[in-house]
Amino acid sequence: MSTTTLDRKSIRNSVGPGPAFHRVLNSEFIKFRTLMSTLILLASTAVVMVGFSALGAWGTGQITKQAAEDPQAAAAIAAQGGDLAVTVPTSGIVFAQLILGSLGVLLMSSEFTTGMARSTFAAVPRRLSPFLAKLVVVMVSAFVLTAVATYVAGLVALPILNNYDLKLDLGSSQSVKLLLVNSIYVAAVAAIGMALGTLVRNSAGGIMSLVGLFFVAPIAFQLIPGDFFKEASKYLPGNTISPLTAVEHVPDTLEAWQAGLVLGAWVVVPVALAMILLKKRDV
Amino acid sequence: MIEAKGLTKVYGEKTAVGGVSFTVQAGRVTGFLGPNGAGKSTTMRMIMGLDAPTSGSVTVNGEPFVQHKAPLREIGALLDAKAVHTSRTAYNHLLAMAATHSIPKSRVREVIEMTGLGDVAKKKVKGFSLGMGQRLGIAAALLGDPQTIILDEPVNGLDPEGVVWVRNLVKYLASEGRTVFLSSHLMSEMALTADHLIVIGRGKIIADAPIADIISGKGQVRTRVRTDQPERLMQLLAGTGVSVEVHERELLEVSGLDPRGIARAALDNQVMVYELTPLQASLEEAYMELTKDEVEYHSHITTGASVPAQAGGK
Numbered sequence: 001m002s003t004t005t006l007d008r009k010s011i012r013n014s015v016g017p018g019p020a021f022h023r024v025l026n027s028e029f030i031k032f033r034t035l036m037s038t039l040i041l042l043a044s045t046a047v048v049m050v051g052f053s054a055l056g057a058w059g060t061g062q063i064t065k066q067a068a069e070d071p072q073a074a075a076a077i078a079a080q081g082g083d084l085a086v087t088v089p090t091s092g093i094v095f096a097q098l099i100l101g102s103l104g105v106l107l108m109s110s111e112f113t114t115g116m117a118r119s120t121f122a123a124v125p126r127r128l129s130p131f132l133a134k135l136v137v138v139m140v141s142a143f144v145l146t147a148v149a150t151y152v153a154g155l156v157a158l159p160i161l162n163n164y165d166l167k168l169d170l171g172s173s174q175s176v177k178l179l180l181v182n183s184i185y186v187a188a189v190a191a192i193g194m195a196l197g198t199l200v201r202n203s204a205g206g207i208m209s210l211v212g213l214f215f216v217a218p219i220a221f222q223l224i225p226g227d228f229f230k231e232a233s234k235y236l237p238g239n240t241i242s243p244l245t246a247v248e249h250v251p252d253t254l255e256a257w258q259a260g261l262v263l264g265a266w267v268v269v270p271v272a273l274a275m276i277l278l279k280k281r282d283v
Numbered sequence: 284m285i286e287a288k289g290l291t292k293v294y295g296e297k298t299a300v301g302g303v304s305f306t307v308q309a310g311r312v313t314g315f316l317g318p319n320g321a322g323k324s325t326t327m328r329m330i331m332g333l334d335a336p337t338s339g340s341v342t343v344n345g346e347p348f349v350q351h352k353a354p355l356r357e358i359g360a361l362l363d364a365k366a367v368h369t370s371r372t373a374y375n376h377l378l379a380m381a382a383t384h385s386i387p388k389s390r391v392r393e394v395i396e397m398t399g400l401g402d403v404a405k406k407k408v409k410g411f412s413l414g415m416g417q418r419l420g421i422a423a424a425l426l427g428d429p430q431t432i433i434l435d436e437p438v439n440g441l442d443p444e445g446v447v448w449v450r451n452l453v454k455y456l457a458s459e460g461r462t463v464f465l466s467s468h469l470m471s472e473m474a475l476t477a478d479h480l481i482v483i484g485r486g487k488i489i490a491d492a493p494i495a496d497i498i499s500g501k502g503q504v505r506t507r508v509r510t511d512q513p514e515r516l517m518q519l520l521a522g523t524g525v526s527v528e529v530h531e532r533e534l535l536e537v538s539g540l541d542p543r544g545i546a547r548a549a550l551d552n553q554v555m556v557y558e559l560t561p562l563q564a565s566l567e568e569a570y571m572e573l574t575k576d577e578v579e580y581h582s583h584i585t586t587g588a589s590v591p592a593q594a595g596g597k
Contacts, residue, residue, distance in 0.1 A: 015352075015353050015356045015357065016353055016356050016384065016385070016386075016427075017353065017384055017385040018351075018352040018353035018354070018356070018384060019353070019354070019355075019383040019384055023382060023383050023384065023385055024383050026382045026383075027379045027380070027382035027383040028379075030375065030378055030379040030382055031368070031371070031379045034371050034372070034375035034378075034379070035368065035370055035371060036370060037370060110368060111368075114365070114367065114368045114369060115363055115365045115366040115367065116366060116367055116368040117366075118328075118331075118333055118362055118363055118366040119366040119367065119376075119380060119423060121332070121333060122331050122332075122333065122354070122355075122360055122362065122366075123354065123355045123380050123383045123384070124354070124383050125331070125332040125348055125349040125351075125354055126349065280335075282328070282333060282334040282335060283328075283333040283334070
């Protein structure tokens with residue numbers, strides 16, 4: 001038996017490359033781009049972003065036109081820093097986060113619902129490697145898609161805003177900040193989605209948890225009487241985006257740096273939990 | 284080579300695999316035979332590191348599977364024909380798996396041709412028949428040209444041509460010096476394919492022997508005896524390891540004692556015996572015999588051929 005062990009060692013050295021991280025990353029990227037459902041979700045996110053931007057441009061134009069005659073509307077605009085047009089390209093961000101967050105859920109939950117996980121983890125038995133590779137693919141694609149869609153949405157909004165004599169400078173520092181912060185935020189939501197998909201291992205359950213966290217909880221927290229839930233509401237992941245993108249600190253919200261930390265924690269904790277359980281559980 | 288030592292998997296109250304130890308040698312086809320629910324798939328998943336054993340250990344080529352530097356090149360497995368995202372094409376599925384080990388596209392095309400999937404490789408797996416799914420699983424197992432190949436029920440759903448193909452393929456792979464471990468609940472299939480057989484029932488190994496020994500039913504000698512004094516003969520034969528079944532008024536079936544021993548006992552006691560026929564067990568019968576106490580789900584079809592439940596065998 002010792003001789004066969006020796007033989008095997010000598011064979012194994014010439015056996016060929018194993019699953020280094022860059023190879024696993026490449027594999028996850030192939031898996032990502034060869035699913036029609038993924039491409040459809042990405043395309044619909046872009047369409048929604050551009051569409052809402054156009055609608056937002058039109059709506060903003062209408063409001064400012066009224067404001068010229070209506071002192072109340074003028075006051076509302078002044079309260080928001082005077083520049084409404086700058087947020088137009090990211091009008092659709094709420095929907096982008098929902099779709100791309102669901103995509104994050106699906107990419108992991110489908111591994112388990114289809115049985116693909118057995119192939120994935122038989123090829124790369126150190127499970128954290130495919131998990132992290134997938135996380136990179138999910139976050140980078142969510143970031144890039146949101147950034148590109150936001151820019152295109154801005155380009156589409158420009159002529160509409162011009163009609164109402166509103167100025168939008170896509171190169172201004174606030175425009176660039178909004179584009180980057182929103183894209184990072186959507187990437188974070190996608191990461192949370194993927195962690196939920198890993199924990200729940202079920203597409204419907206994962207998406208429902210995501211919707212609960214981002215859409216139901218903020219409303220429920222507002223409806224429940226008492227100061228505790230009002231305060232807690234600030235720490236929900238979906239409520240971190242407005243402090244992060246505000247020009248100035250708005251009273252009764254988190255500071256931008258606090259919101260950044262809170263959002264970071266909302267990513268790190270579920271992802272860490274997902275990694276621990278993925279390692280421990282049977283596939 | 285695969286070595287399992289005291290491999291155990293417990294799900295809650297239920298023991299799926301209860302401390303099995305076995306060795307699968309290179310250079311031959313080792314069959315893993317057992318009724319459904321016997322623990323075959325669980326054992327295979329533990330070999331592949333997908334399920335963690337409750338206790339015990341298993342190594343592939345001397346190391347736990349998880350510790351291999353290039354797992355896909357070391358061991359290829361078909362664990363479940365549906366271990367695929369069915370919205371992806373067969374080619375893309377294999378391509379994604381190959382990418383983890385920098386296995387070239389040429390090898391992906393090679394295994395596609397080898398498994399006869401050429402015409403459907405660019406189609407979504409969703410539309411595949413069970414047999415095509417099996418072929419895709421086998422293609423994935425062969426991707427890394429591994430030394431050890433594990434196939435869980437590979438002939439399930441294959442057409443007759445496919446069954447013959449798998450049979451020849453595994454024999455060829457073993458002849459190249461590879462370790463081939465394949466499971467089935469069909470003894471007839473094993474008789475044609477395997478060189479060595481490990482039989483499992485209710486999570487326990489009940490036989491681990493060359494296929495020839497199991498077919499010949501070693502240790503399971505049965506003899507048909509006709510005598511005009513069955514009660515008397517039964518008393519004479521009673522002893523450890525001997526069991527007697529009464530089939531008709533004057534017809535007995537004796538196991539655990541060879542014909543010579545029965546004749547001797549009859550002669551010494553002046554009991555007339557007018558038939559003494561050694562019964563050769565087919566693999567099918569031997570398997571039934573081996574597993575009859577181990578089958579978890581008994582079907583209750585009463586046909587003339589059914590073997591009456593009787594102690595012994597174990």
